[in-house]
Amino acid sequence: MTAQMKTVAYDSGQAIPFVDSRIYSDRSIFEEELEKIWKKVWLATVHESELPEPLDFRTLTVAREPIVIVRGSDNIVRAFLNVCPHRGNLILRQPAGSLTVAEPSGNANHMTCMFHAWQFDCFGRCVDIPRAKAGYQERLKKEDVKLRQLPCEVAHGGFVWLSLDANPGPLSAYIGQAFDIMKQELDTEPLTVFHYHKAIIPSNYKLWHDTNSEFYHDYMHYFNRATSMQQKGYFERKYTAFPNGHCTVGSMEVKYDAYQGASDRVLSFPGMPRNGWKMVDLFPGATYNIRGSSLRVDTMTPLGADRVMIEFRGLGLKRDTPDEQAQRVRDHNTIWGPFGRNLHEDLLGITGQGVSMRPGSTPRHILHGRREDNTIHDEIGMRHFYGEWSRRMERSPSDPFLNAQVAAE
Amino acid sequence: MNVMAKPEPKSLERAIQDVIYRACLFLDEEKFSEWLGLCASDFKYRITTYSPEIRKQMTWYEQDISGLKGMIEMLPKHNTDHGRLTRHATNYAVELDPAQNEARATTSFACYRTMLDGINSHIDSGETQLFLIGKYYDRFRLGEEGPKFVERNVFLDTRRLDKGSHYPI
Numbered sequence: 001m002t003a004q005m006k007t008v009a010y011d012s013g014q015a016i017p018f019v020d021s022r023i024y025s026d027r028s029i030f031e032e033e034l035e036k037i038w039k040k041v042w043l044a045t046v047h048e049s050e051l052p053e054p055l056d057f058r059t060l061t062v063a064r065e066p067i068v069i070v071r072g073s074d075n076i077v078r079a080f081l082n083v084c085p086h087r088g089n090l091i092l093r094q095p096a097g098s099l100t101v102a103e104p105s106g107n108a109n110h111m112t113c114m115f116h117a118w119q120f121d122c123f124g125r126c127v128d129i130p131r132a133k134a135g136y137q138e139r140l141k142k143e144d145v146k147l148r149q150l151p152c153e154v155a156h157g158g159f160v161w162l163s164l165d166a167n168p169g170p171l172s173a174y175i176g177q178a179f180d181i182m183k184q185e186l187d188t189e190p191l192t193v194f195h196y197h198k199a200i201i202p203s204n205y206k207l208w209h210d211t212n213s214e215f216y217h218d219y220m221h222y223f224n225r226a227t228s229m230q231q232k233g234y235f236e237r238k239y240t241a242f243p244n245g246h247c248t249v250g251s252m253e254v255k256y257d258a259y260q261g262a263s264d265r266v267l268s269f270p271g272m273p274r275n276g277w278k279m280v281d282l283f284p285g286a287t288y289n290i291r292g293s294s295l296r297v298d299t300m301t302p303l304g305a306d307r308v309m310i311e312f313r314g315l316g317l318k319r320d321t322p323d324e325q326a327q328r329v330r331d332h333n334t335i336w337g338p339f340g341r342n343l344h345e346d347l348l349g350i351t352g353q354g355v356s357m358r359p360g361s362t363p364r365h366i367l368h369g370r371r372e373d374n375t376i377h378d379e380i381g382m383r384h385f386y387g388e389w390s391r392r393m394e395r396s397p398s399d400p401f402l403n404a405q406v407a408a409e
Numbered sequence: 410m411n412v413m414a415k416p417e418p419k420s421l422e423r424a425i426q427d428v429i430y431r432a433c434l435f436l437d438e439e440k441f442s443e444w445l446g447l448c449a450s451d452f453k454y455r456i457t458t459y460s461p462e463i464r465k466q467m468t469w470y471e472q473d474i475s476g477l478k479g480m481i482e483m484l485p486k487h488n489t490d491h492g493r494l495t496r497h498a499t500n501y502a503v504e505l506d507p508a509q510n511e512a513r514a515t516t517s518f519a520c521y522r523t524m525l526d527g528i529n530s531h532i533d534s535g536e537t538q539l540f541l542i543g544k545y546y547d548r549f550r551l552g553e554e555g556p557k558f559v560e561r562n563v564f565l566d567t568r569r570l571d572k573g574s575h576y577p578i
Contacts, residue, residue, distance in 0.1 A: 050464070094461070095461055095462045096461060096464055193465070196462050196463045196465075197467075197568060197569070197570065198568075198569055199569065199570065199571045199572065199573070200571055222483070222486040222487055259483075260479050260482065260483055261475075261476055261479035261480065261483070326468070329468055330471055333468070333471070338570040338574070339470040340470075341483075344572055344573040345487065345488045345489070347572040347573065348489070348490060348527070348572060351527070351528055355529045
């Protein structure tokens with residue numbers, strides 16, 4: 001860290017910590033974030049229940065890199081770049097499926113590039129290059145062109161974690177103790193996904209994570225004001241910060257029947273009070289959020305300085321009966337579905353921020369200054385995130401271009 | 410529904426189509442009480458879709474008539490996108506079941522949003538965007554008061570709803 005940065009270090013004691021709005025709108029900062037953050041860290045992606053059978057696959061994109069996740073014939077989940085090493089075409093094009101289904105250009109049980117019918121097995125090995133010897137003689141063999149495999153682990157409630165960095169270090173070291181608050185709920189027994197939807201919002205990805213990292217915005221939600229803010233225990237909920245930019249929010253007893261038409265939760269997770277509510281926010285853009293009977297997990301795919309895709313999953317226990325799962329679905333969707341009470345309001349919030357922070361708009365201070373002994377309306381969650389952001393970006397979020405200015409001078 | 414079935418007599422079919430289209434008009438005008446007036450007391454409303462991502466049928470919203478009334482009463486307490494939704498519906502099929510005193514109908518719809526305050530009202534208000542498309546799968550009870558909705562499954566083809574909505578579709 002430079003001496004100049006020290007003078008403007010974020011959250012170093014100034015009365016009201018703030019960030020410069022250009023961290024949410026500047027295109028060069030966004031590109032740098034992809035390189036220094038999104039291509040370096042471990043990221044939660046799909047859930048293993050989306051690939052229940054051997055040879056099932058899911059496709060996704062991280063930092064513009066197409067990725068395929070495949071459950072191997074040995075039942076191990078692996079991740080590869082979903083890019084043909086021949087001419088760079090996308091290999092698997094559907095969001096999900098099974099390799100057991102033959103493609104027009106290739107055989108069953110393989111990943112086939114439709115362009116020239118190069119085929120790869122579930123371990124990423126190239127198993128067929130049409131007319132290979134005629135075209136390449138001895139200069140190129142199948143063994144030379146396997147798919148690039150990515151570090152990949154199934155962990156923390158059965159999510160598939162991966163990194164674009166070939167050597168990201170252990171996932172356990174990256175997460176540390178951040179999941180301790182939710183370990184029993186997530187890892188006592190298998191979970192399953194019952195809900196998936198996505199939203200593309202004209203706003204910066206960090207603004208969504210900021211929303212997930214502060215509860216002061218409960219003033220926006222009538223549902224939360226009635227069932228939580230006006231209830232005992234709300235203002236005792238505490239944030240706990242963990243290394244690498246993660247934080248958690250402690251539980252409380254939500255009083256659902258304080259909202260017309262809502263009722264106490266009947267189902268829960270192992271170790272979770274029926275009306276409990278706890279959260280884990282993970283750097284740089286994932287959140288696990290349990291409200292009694294349902295777990296919501298948000299994952300983000302930043303698409304530009306002013307565009308983000310957010311994927312929302314709802315999960316329950318794999319052993320649930322159909323009636324139990326239907327109850328979890330109702331509980332989840334009345335608040336968090338695309339027609340739910342809260343999610344629409346949250347998304348309107350960051351949409352409005354996106355309007356005022358378009359690329360090229362006038363820089364302004366965005367306040368992160370509430371200090372309330374780390375309790376629920378303290379903005380420590382955001383400040384902690386930007387501490388890690390600053391470390392990785394080597395920029396101060398409150399003066400992100402200072403280094404560039406100093407270098408220019 | 411058997412789309413190859415022989416068309417039923419016009420009068421009852423017309424009456425059912427009329428209820429479907431009146432429901433669209435009431436919803437377009439946000440006359441939710443009038444919409445619910447077309448429904449039987451045991452009416453069930455669902456919004457569903459299929460996710461090719463997780464390869465599962467999903468229910469995104471589910472309420473009975475008292476739940477819908479409660480939802481509508483609570484709308485003023487919630488922040489929301491006030492863009493008006495307009496439904497363009499075409500009824501494709503009506504299948505009568507006189508023995509059960511019921512009928513089923515399949516209606517394709519497109520729902521547009523004419524923007525007001527969802528993004529930047531100065532720039533975007535007045536613009537109409539396609540919000541979602543899908544089909545209404547309706548079940549009616551036939552009685553002296555005319556057909557009444559007893560079930561509506563709003564099956565969505567559109568799965569990316571972005572900000573979403575607080576309003577019934």
